[in-house]
Each structure stands twice: as C-alpha cells, then as structure tokens.
Amino acid sequence: MATNNDVTPWKPFESDCCGSGCNPCILDIYQQELELSKKKNENISSSHLNPDTYTQFKLVQITQHVKDVSIYRFELNENEKLGHKVGQHVIIKQNHPTMPGSSITRQYSILSSPNDIGYFELLIKLYENGVMSSVIRNWKPGDLILMRGPFGIIHSEALSRYSSLLIICQGTGLVPFISLLQHLLNNEDSEQMIHLIFCVKSCDQILLSQNLYDFCNYWNFKLTIYISSPVSSNFRLFGPNKTFINKKLDTTALKNEIEKKRKYILCGSKEFMSCMQNYLVEFNVDKSDILRL
Numbered sequence: 001m002a003t004n005n006d007v008t009p010w011k012p013f014e015s016d017c018c019g020s021g022c023n024p025c026i027l028d029i030y031q032q033e034l035e036l037s038k039k040k041n042e043n044i045s046s047s048h049l050n051p052d053t054y055t056q057f058k059l060v061q062i063t064q065h066v067k068d069v070s071i072y073r074f075e076l077n078e079n080e081k082l083g084h085k086v087g088q089h090v091i092i093k094q095n096h097p098t099m100p101g102s103s104i105t106r107q108y109s110i111l112s113s114p115n116d117i118g119y120f121e122l123l124i125k126l127y128e129n130g131v132m133s134s135v136i137r138n139w140k141p142g143d144l145i146l147m148r149g150p151f152g153i154i155h156s157e158a159l160s161r162y163s164s165l166l167i168i169c170q171g172t173g174l175v176p177f178i179s180l181l182q183h184l185l186n187n188e189d190s191e192q193m194i195h196l197i198f199c200v201k202s203c204d205q206i207l208l209s210q211n212l213y214d215f216c217n218y219w220n221f222k223l224t225i226y227i228s229s230p231v232s233s234n235f236r237l238f239g240p241n242k243t244f245i246n247k248k249l250d251t252t253a254l255k256n257e258i259e260k261k262r263k264y265i266l267c268g269s270k271e272f273m274s275c276m277q278n279y280l281v282e283f284n285v286d287k288s289d290i291l292r293l
C-alpha cells in the first residue's frame with residue numbers, strides 16, 4: 001500500500017505563488033517535496049518535528065469550533081514540547097484524494113503555545129471544494145499525519161522596537177497571532193499598544209473568541225471585529241477594549257490607523273493581504289513597516 005511518502009508531489013501553478021516573499025514559498029515547497037520523494041522512506045522520522053523530513057504525529061482529538069472549523073490535537077511524548085516559536089506553521093502532506101500516486105501539501109499555523117507540553121494543536125477550516133479539505137474531512141482520532149516544520153519566523157524582539165502594532169487579519173489568518181499575542185501581552189515591562197483588526201464574513205465565523213476576550217483584559221490591547229454580512233440588531237461584544245463594525249474594512253477606517261513608529265502585520269488570503277498592503281502604501285506607510293505572514 002502506498003504511504004504518503006511513496007508518491008509524487010502535485011505541482012502547484014506559478015500563479016499559486018502570492019509573490020510576497022513567503023519563506024518557504026509554495027514553489028520552494030514543491031521543489032523540496034520533489035527531493036524528499038526521491039529519498040522515499042528514508043525520510044520519515046519517528047518523533048520530533050523537523051523542517052527537512054516528515055514526522056508522523058498521532059491525531060488524538062478533533063473538536064468542532066465553529067461551522068466548518070475544527071481544532072485538531074496531536075500527541076507528543078509526555079513532557080515534550082513541539083519545539084516551535086510563536087506564529088510558526090507546519091506543512092502537512094497527504095495522498096492526493098483523486099490522483100493516485102500524487103501527494104499534496106498545505107501549510108497550517110500552529111495554534112498552541114510553544115510552552116504546551118504533551119500535545120500541539122492546529123485550527124483548520126474545511127472548504128467545500130478544497131483538495132486538502134476533502135482529505136482532512138475523513139481524519140479520525142488515531143490517524144497518523146505526516147508533517148514537517150516549523151517554518152516562518154516572526155522576530156518578536158524586532159517587533160518590540162515599535163511603539164505600537166496594528167495586526168490586520170482575515171478568517172484563519174488569526175491563528176498565528178494567538179501565540180504571538182500571548183507572548184507579547186505577557187511581557188509586563190512592555191508598554192507597546194496592540195490593535196487587532198479581525199475581518200470575518202459573518203458573526204458565526206468569529207474564531208477563538210475566548211482567547212480574544214482574554215486579550216481584551218490587557219490595558220494595552222484593543223480588538224475591532226469587522227463583520228461584512230448583516231448581523232442581527234441585538235449582536236453585541238461585551239467587556240472592555242472591543243468594538244464590532246458591521247461592514248468591510250475600508251480605506252477610511254485604515255487611514256485613521258496610520259501612526260508613526262507602528263508596525264503593520266497582515267495575514268489572510270493573498271488578495272486580502274495585497275489589498276491591505278496597497279491601502280497602507282497609499283497612506284505613505286513604508287513597506288519595511290509592513291509584515292505579511
């Protein structure tokens with residue numbers, strides 16, 4: 001029987017690359033996958049997450065979070081941490097669901113904190129016509145899933161040089177910020193102001209609301225949720241430092257957010273990030289002050 005490691009990687013289109021210098025870019029991932037597939041079974045390691053070889057992790061729990069979104073918990077050895085840093089992601093490899101002999105890979109941010117021991121978690125949204133989504137839909141506790149990583153470094157020390165951060169994210173683009181925000185807000189010596197703008201289509205797509213509400217208890221954190229489709233008139237966000245706005249995030253709102261010594265961090269679909277980056281550049285924000293995850 002073919003394992004995920006006996007198959008040829010499915011080649012992405014050049015146009016799948018977002019052109020924003022991601023590390024690794026999906027075209028680099030394809031080249032790495034080609035190399036790995038040549039080595040066949042030599043490259044499945046048995047326990048630790050590694051960027052160059054795949055490791056099998058046991059899926060132990062699937063918890064539905066909101067519609068089409070679940071949290072997937074994977075087992076680590078007792079007393080073991082995954083070994084990632086805040087905001088990093090893994091690459092998951094699976095057999096292509098309809099092309100026998102081909103494999104597919106997708107990137108997923110690590111939801112759990114680098115301090116969590118004995119497990120790690122991913123939050124994954126399943127799309128109706130998504131290729132990897134159709135595979136993940138059949139995952140069940142006990143399955144062994146191939147991953148490599150961690151990838152994508154956020155230099156949190158460099159971020160701390162800015163007097164404020166504006167994080168603008170969309171949908172599952174929120175995930176990498178959960179561990180980053182825990183890290184930044186737990187620094188009691190920091191006086192950095194952080195504003196998180198979270199864009200969703202509908203109120204039932206607000207992810208990780210309990211984490212977001214907890215962050216709002218910090219004096220230096222502010223949350224604004226933009227919900228693009230109509231919400232019922234009695235919809236409210238309760239507690240300090242949070243607002244919801246029932247429309248799409250637009251240039252007028254962004255213009256009011258432009259400040260000196262501010263770092264702008266974007267995460268979402270490539271169209272979303274390009275659109276937000278163009279708005280910011282229009283308002284004379286220096287490209288070096290914009291970070292796209």
Ligand SMILES: Cc1cc2nc3c(=O)[nH]c(=O)nc-3n(C[C@H](O)[C@H](O)[C@H](O)COP(=O)(O)OP(=O)(O)OC[C@H]3O[C@@H](n4cnc5c(N)ncnc54)[C@H](O)[C@@H]3O)c2cc1C
Nearest residue numbers: 089106107108109123124125127129130131132133172175
């Ligand atoms: C660095 C990085 C981190 C990521 N982290 C996460 C994460 O933590 N959780 C998570 O769920 N995903 C995350 N993603 C996205 C993930 O890698 C896949 O792109 C996603 O799961 C869809 O894969 P798929 O094969 O199911 O869909 P594909 O087959 O690639 O796409 C098929 C169709 O699905 C729909 N679709 C796919 N993606 C989107 C989207 N973003 N918005 C709207 N429609 C879409 C579209 O209709 C698209 O045509 C991340 C991506 C990157 C680059």
